[in-house]
Amino acid sequence: MKNAAVLGAGTMGNGIAHVFAQSGYQVALFDVSEAALTRAVATIEKNLERQVAKGTLSAADKDAALARIQTGTSLEAAVSQADLVVEAATENEAIKMKIFEDLDRLAPAHCILASNTSSLSITRIAAATQRPEQVIGMHFMNPVPVMKLVEIIRGFKTSDATTDAVIRISESLGKIAISCNDYPGFVANRILMPMINEAIESLHTGVAGVAEIDGIMKLGMAHPMGPLQLADFIGLDVCLSILRVLHSGLGQPKYAPNPLLVNMVQAGLLGVKSGQGFYNYAAGTKDAPVNSYFK
Secondary structure (H helix, E strand, O other): OOEEEEEOOOHHHHHHHHHHHHOOOEEEEEOOOHHHHHHHHHHHHHHHHHHHHHOOOOHHHHHHHHHOEEEEOOHHHHHOOOOEEEEOOOOOHHHHHHHHHHHHHHOOOOOEEEEOOOOOOHHHHHOOOOOHHHEEEEEEOOOOOOOOEEEEEEOOOOOHHHHHHHHHHHHHOOOEEEEEEOOOOOOHHHHHHHHHHHHHHHHHOOOOOHHHHHHHHHHHHOOOOOHHHHHHHHOHHHHHHHHHHHHHHHOOHHHOOOHHHHHHHHOOOOEHHHOEOOEEOOOOOOOOOOOEOOO
16 A cells, blocks of 8 residues: 545644655645645644654655645545545534545545544444445544554444555555544543543632643643643643543543533633633744633
């Protein structure tokens, strides 16, 4: 498998395109927005240049990786030669179902159709196709070029051959692939999101402030980033969406999103992407939040 198509040029999509291109794959990066594609390529180039500056990548290899990426706004053109498609669209089931319905019609018969969904059912997504045995979850962690894990999610009808192929592909990207079964939130977010939600509950009920909650978790649990800053980094809208999937799919009150999280998303405080979440990002950086939004 040498040809990969990546659908969606946002944070996850451009990171996925980056690692495939750097690993020698020809990459078709698709988005409905030309502006998003332009931003994605600029981000990929910047991140590759950072690797060159660190001495982990040669300038020639950077140029070769960039040359392997072709962008476009035609889904049919993007997937026509693909051996593997990785969908990285917004975390919305209806949107993903429509994409996979189109992929089933447009992608070659041998092509594996993977979703980077962080919580939605692979079995339901696969039901939009006539090839459910070739549909799988391929959940990359953010930031994709840095994080080693790819969470592989088998749908109810995903074949062993598809699973084995996607594990091999993940390993060819320098990643570690770990498989799990298709239940709400899979493993990563089924454990992570309740922790984030409980951190928000602790803030909401006045147990401690933002800096204190994050500081205790970083120093006491050796987390590289506190749960509230991590929520900002993930996107509070994404956190809310995943918690709603967990709450709906598992039917347990412990997964119900905290009202503060709901209100922040409704107010447009989404974290790094909006410039404000639990922290302010006036300097435009996710690495050093200026101060807590909550006084």
